[in-house]
Amino acid sequence: MTTLQRNPSQVKEAARDSVVRITEQGAGAYVFCSEEAFERRIAAEREDAAFEARLMEAVGRGMADIGAGRYTTSVEGAFARAEELRRKRA
Secondary structure (H helix, E strand, O other): OHHHHHOHHHHHHHHHHOOEEEEEOOEEEEEEOOHHHHHHHHHHHHHHHHHHHHHHHHHHHHHHHHHOOOOOOOHHHHHHHHHHHHHHHO
């Protein structure tokens, strides 16, 4: 808070590029950022959430495949299965 009160331009400059945490007596009190930094942060959080959802779906499919016995333990078996799938799609 002291820096904000004594040198607001310094805080504004830092807030142009990222989120600035403002503390009072050592404890988090506020966050301050530019509109652009806020939009970037929101976009990054959306991307992270979408990635996490895709990852969870892929892991779920993998677990279902293992439960149903659709897996191989050898490199040769993996390549053979990939070739089989490629032929079906061709």
